[in-house]
Amino acid sequence: MVDTVRFTWRGRPGLIIGVDTPLPDGGWAWRGVSLLTRFTVSRWQALAAGDGWAVTVFERTPFTPAGLDVYARTPALTAAQEQEVEAALDGLPAAQTFRAALFNPVHDGR
Numbered sequence: 001m002v003d004t005v006r007f008t009w010r011g012r013p014g015l016i017i018g019v020d021t022p023l024p025d026g027g028w029a030w031r032g033v034s035l036l037t038r039f040t041v042s043r044w045q046a047l048a049a050g051d052g053w054a055v056t057v058f059e060r061t062p063f064t065p066a067g068l069d070v071y072a073r074t075p076a077l078t079a080a081q082e083q084e085v086e087a088a089l090d091g092l093p094a095a096q097t098f099r100a101a102l103f104n105p106v107h108d109g110r
């Protein structure tokens with residue numbers, strides 16, 4: 001499965017493309033496809049999901065530290081969805097390391 005990541009760095013938009021491959025013990029291995037990222041692999045897994053949201057955890061790469069992402073179908077979670085995510089994170093040992101660093105991103109409208 002093709003997996004793209006859009007980001008902004010120093011005010012400039014960027015795009016990283018990779019391919020996700022299922023792992024036998026669960027989760028996925030992401031591998032970049034460009035010259036710069038071809039030898040970069042990041043293992044990740046879905047930890048929880050609800051109505052309109054999902055939580056994943058991923059290991060570090062040479063470009064990013066290990067972390068946790070909360071995905072939503074909309075630019076912001078509703079208050080009820082935030083409560084669902086918090087409740088889900090309470091029961092996930094793999095998420096505890098990252099709880100203190102969670103933040104709401106600023107969207108630029110793109």
